Amino acid sequence: MSIFMPIVFVLLQLLQESQSFGPAAKKTITMGDGGANEFQQPVIEVRNGATLSNCIIGAKEGFKAADGVHCEGSCTLKNVWHEKVGEDAVTFLGTNPKNVYIIEGGGAINANGKVVQFNGAGTAKINNFYMKDCTYGIASCGNCVAQFSRRIEVTNLKVENLKAGQFIVAVNSNFNDQAVLKNIHILGKSAKQVFPCKIFNGVKGNGNFKLVKMGADGKHCKYNNNDIHFN
Structure with missing residues (x-):
C-alpha cells in the first residue's frame, strides 16, 4: 500500500486550526540559509490548539x-516529516x-542543528x-531569556x-x-557514543549553560537500561 504525502514548501503559513495537507498544498519558496543559526523563520507556524498532519517539509534541490x-501553544504534529533541517525541525514556544505539544509519527533527517527545540x-x-543523520536530538532550551520547567x-x-x-534529550536540572x-x-556507527540524556544547568538569556551529568539520574532524566537498545 502506498501513501501519498506531499512535499510542502510554505512561506510562514499560519495554521489557526487543524489541517492535513493534500496534493495541492505545494509551494517552492526558499527561506533558510541551511545552517544552525538562531532566529531563522519557520516554514509553518502552528497556532495554539491546531494540528498539522500528513506532510513532508523539504528543501528543493538547489x-x-x-x-x-x-508551535505557538499546544499543538499536534502527526506524520510530519522533515527532509532537510536548518536550525531546528520543530520548536515549541x-x-x-x-500546554501539551504532541509529535506522533513522522521524523527528521539531515539536521545541522537540533531536531526539537523546547523553548x-x-x-x-x-x-x-525517527531521526537520521542529525547533530542533536531534543533539547530544553539552555539559555532562553524566559525559562520554564x-x-x-x-x-x-x-x-x-x-x-x-551528542544527546537524544537534553534538560536543565536547575x-x-x-x-x-x-x-x-539507537542505530549506526556512532550508536555507542550517543548519550540518551544530558543534564545541564541552564541560564536565563545569553550565557553558557553547563553540563552536570550524562545519563539517567532518576529525577531529571528517567529511563531503565532495558529501555535503551543499541541495534
Whole structure:
C-alpha cells in the first residue's frame, strides 16, 4: 500500500486550526540559509490548539534548508516529516505551563542543528518518531531569556547516525526539567557514543549553560537500561 504525502514548501503559513495537507498544498519558496543559526523563520507556524498532519517539509534541490515548524501553544504534529533541517525541525514556544505539544509519527533527517527545540513551557510528548543523520536530538532550551520547567516524554524513538558525543534529550536540572525515555533504539556507527540524556544547568538569556551529568539520574532524566537498545 502506498501513501501519498506531499512535499510542502510554505512561506510562514499560519495554521489557526487543524489541517492535513493534500496534493495541492505545494509551494517552492526558499527561506533558510541551511545552517544552525538562531532566529531563522519557520516554514509553518502552528497556532495554539491546531494540528498539522500528513506532510513532508523539504528543501528543493538547489535550495537551502530552513527552520521547520513553530508551535505557538499546544499543538499536534502527526506524520510530519522533515527532509532537510536548518536550525531546528520543530520548536515549541507556548508559555502556558498547561500546554501539551504532541509529535506522533513522522521524523527528521539531515539536521545541522537540533531536531526539537523546547523553548516554551509545558509538556512535550513524542511518540513513534525517527531521526537520521542529525547533530542533536531534543533539547530544553539552555539559555532562553524566559525559562520554564519543562517535561519531555519520548516513547518508541528510533535514532540513526546521530553525531557522536551528542544527546537524544537534553534538560536543565536547575529549572526542574524532567525527561522520561521509553523504548529508544539507537542505530549506526556512532550508536555507542550517543548519550540518551544530558543534564545541564541552564541560564536565563545569553550565557553558557553547563553540563552536570550524562545519563539517567532518576529525577531529571528517567529511563531503565532495558529501555535503551543499541541495534
